[in-house]
Amino acid sequence: MKLNSLYGNDINILNVDAVMSLFTTNNGVRALLFVVCLLFLFNIIVNYFGYKNENESSFSKLRKIHNYTNTNGDNGVLYKIAPKHSLDASIVLISSTSEPNGRLVSNTVESILNSSHNVYSSTNLFTTSQITFPECISSSNEEKLFVPNVTLESLDVVEEELGPLLEPGGFFQPKNCTPKHHVAIVVPFRDRYAHLSIFIRNIHPFLMRQNIAYRIFIVEQTNGKPFNRAAMMNIGFLEALKIYPWDCFIFHDVDLLPLDERNIYSCPRQPRHMSVAIDTLNYRLPYRAIFGGVSAMTTEHFRKVNGFSNSYFGWGGEDDDMSNRLKHANLFISRYPINIARYIMLKHRKEKANPKRYENLVNGINRFEMDGINSIKYDLYSIKYFPMFTWYLAEIKVSDVTS
Template identity: 35%
Template sequence: MDWSHVTYLRVLIRPVLIASITIFICVFWIQSNSSDIDIKSAQHGHQLAVQSVQLCPLISPRLIGWTNLSLEAMSAISKEDEGIVELRMKQSGVKPGGRYEPSRCQSRHKVAIIVPVRNRTEHLAVFLRYMHPFLQRQQLSYAIFVVEQSERSPFNRGMLMNIGFKEAQLSQEEYQCVILHDVDMLPEHDGNPYTCPEDGKPRQMAFSVDHWNNYNSVSWNFLGAVTAMSANDFQRINGYSNAFWGWGGEDDQLFQRTKSQNLTVVRAFDGTVSQVVHYKTMSHPRATPNPDRMSVINEGWKKFQTDGLVDLRYTRLSLKLEPLCTRIVVDIQPYNITT
């Protein structure tokens, strides 16, 4: 064997091997660092995207003002095809459970709308179809919780409101406030703010209603029909009383509870009656008043701390994330309210 050729090959191959190894190491280093750079770039891009979503304006540019809510208009809303309505709502951004948040800005308010019902199918259909576009024009982040009572006991609006509040909390969404809303009440003007009130200042919203003396203001101590309250304040007053079975009384005692905790009930636009704060009422048979409501109201001062959210008892029969609302069906029964 000619060893000179072997030596020559070693001399020739060694730098090639060294160069190949060097190139491999460089390529591996570049790829590894490129992945890190991509990850960091993606993270940075996400941060920039989050930062680029500005808060929604204090006054939404999407407001249209007054809406005609004549009997004919409401009838037309109720007769719309359900599938077409649900498709339109989905395209507008409404998610299952009746949840919505603006896509082009970050809402300043996260609101839970709580609606107690029983045997009000037609009213609920009109309410949901009307209120979603209304709330969206205000650029709110919101969800609509419909709490439906079974047939076994007299209607208890206050307890259903408490249940809606608790179920909204169980949804693990951090709602800043609740709007406690009767299903037969529709705001006529989208300049009527469904925003969250300040802590300590619950807002009485339905104080100018069509069937109450042709939109004249209700009494100063009325706190019902449509009321906005911060989540902190609703906890602070222990919610509604659970003791009012049948029509009437629970909103009177709600006002007492706010006063007992030194909360100041306010009205939109300082209580000025104008078209902006008008409400239209969907007609329905008048309920029979609860004959015991006055005695329950008079005894209520002694039970604020023990009758309400803290002793709430109910059986949830179903919870469905429907296209336009979170529907919660419950069974509730009278029980002894502790003193």
């Protein structure tokens, strides 16, 4: 059949029967398979970009360009892109609490940390070849000054410098000797992103020269409640032990940088106060019982005193409470000489003081056995293994908080 077009030309019109012949059973199956394939590819693309967006939403302040002014007035630029070698063990929520016997109850943490994401589990964290190396020597009587680099760089720049020397999660161990101690460095954290970049840039080179095996844990508290430094350190202790049976722990403020390599970050016979002399305090010890800033304790010490109190929200009190706990447990505070245990403090605004700190200190002696690592309740919202540190995002589950 032919019709005249608007321009006077003839056009062929398909016969109705010819059109209907296209809709055979075989052609229908082929069309269905083609549609299914398109839907499958579309689903893969959607999931891929959805996964990228989900990753960026967690810890985004360290994974992309982030010009910020935080509550401390620190300005800076951090990760421009997601770290190439970061291992992601993010979860929606992990609820953790402690039974009276101190055993941490968590139904999902172990499976995550032992999954393929955690290539450095407790069984292979510090494996070496069959070659026997001599024991590492860390101590030295010669003065070795360490000059911190306090220039602010984004963490991706710092990663380019230090990443090749580290294992994922912020691991390091000497290659030519057998380390005597395996040390977990726990850093309680919230909001001080500029400090974190400077701290990471300096603490790794400092520790690498000491011939110890170590890993850095950053424990960040979620927003909402006032900052609880002690609780973050308790969480860091409990979570780090799920990865490896560390010999000792060093609890480290993010704004303190050591100045002498003779200040060895090793496991002490007695709990050690590391930050004896700080520049902002004229390099003098404020009082004999102080145990704040940077402190070192063996795993046995920490368990013996039931960790830190979880009752201190806001600035101050938790370190003096720990000092009381050490005395109660017949432990004493040891220190390196004042000319060795020297630190500088990065500038920041003064934190809001804990209005209940004196009341808690007075009543604290009655809570040693019931307030600590055996009683802390918290939720973990995310666990990530970045090239230079292991990071936790945690929320404390308590009701008695003074804003």
